[in-house]
Amino acid sequence: MKILIVEDERKLAGYMEKGLKQAGYLTTVCHDGAAALEQAAIEEFDLILLDLMLPSTNGFEVLKNLRAFNINVPVIIVSALSDTRQIVEGLDLGAVDYIKKPFDWEELLARIRTVQRIAGNTKNSTLMIDDLCIDFAARKVLRGDKEINLTTKEYLLLECLAKNANRVLSKNQLLENAWEMNFDPESNIIEVYMHQLRKKIDKDFDNPIIKTVVGAGYMLKGDKKSM
Structure with missing residues (x-):
């Protein structure tokens, strides 16, 4: 499974990248929304972990643009924004899940495995x-x-x-x-x-x-x- 991590806090992005690689996933990291959109357009990913508060292009705009360009990769939002309105907006824009920061690492892995199982049931591997x-x-x-x-x-x-x-x-x-x-x-x-x-x-x-x-x-x- 190939995962795009979109996180502007570099220490957290590095922690996520290291942990996901140890769990057997392939990873790419982007630190702003514009770079993430460009990467998603040129490379095929199985999942995107998306922060919302990003420089250049925020996470909501990233979601809108992914769908506008028909890039249908599953997205899990990982954000400190915890207002119900923001969670609903993210899910309505196409995210499949929403995890609040600070998050438990084992919970994040479990959410990823859920996406993986769903994807495995809907397409051949x-x-x-x-x-x-x-x-x-x-x-x-x-x-x-x-x-x-x-x-x-x-x-x-x-x-x-x-x-x-x-x-x-x-x-x-x-x-x-x-x-x-x-x-x-x-x-x-x-x-x-x-x-x-x-x-x-x-x-x-x-x-x-x-x-x-x-x-x-x-x-x-x-x-x-x-x-």
């Missing part, structure tokens, strides 16, 4: 890219009729690439989204894991789908279809 099939629920990967056995880190890297298929991801983006690591320009860890992935995903197949874009990063290239 399998993605095809050419003949590569990824079952996100079972964490099962097939290439043609061949099952591919991946380590946890290899799988997280492949999942990140697959959910952004046909889009170039930099080493920095892969490190931040696939694993909880800060980018070290001198590190070759991504090259090492991409080499291992290629051996498992592309070896013995006529049409390699893992592409290197020199100077930019990596991508999975192929026809993308949800099942």
Whole structure:
């Protein structure tokens, strides 16, 4: 599950990001409403955790714009605003839930799992890219009729690439989204894991789908279809 955290208080945003990654989620953080809208327009998310009191564009405006642009990702509002009128307005604008700050961490995780269960009941969790099939629920990967056995880190890297298929991801983006690591320009860890992935995903197949874009990063290239 890929979550966009929209929170201008950087310490809290970092706490949420760290906790969600430890819980097994992929995360991206934005600190203002305008940046969040731009990110949601170019990247596919499964959930947005949205503060309301944001610089540039407040959370209510973010909700309005998400719906106006037909971006139907579920949104949980996480806000210190606790007036009933504000809660009702947020829910009426399309949020699926509303959590008041300060919040209990286990409660937030439980609310996220609820959204995850609902989403799992309303759409399939399998993605095809050419003949590569990824079952996100079972964490099962097939290439043609061949099952591919991946380590946890290899799988997280492949999942990140697959959910952004046909889009170039930099080493920095892969490190931040696939694993909880800060980018070290001198590190070759991504090259090492991409080499291992290629051996498992592309070896013995006529049409390699893992592409290197020199100077930019990596991508999975192929026809993308949800099942």
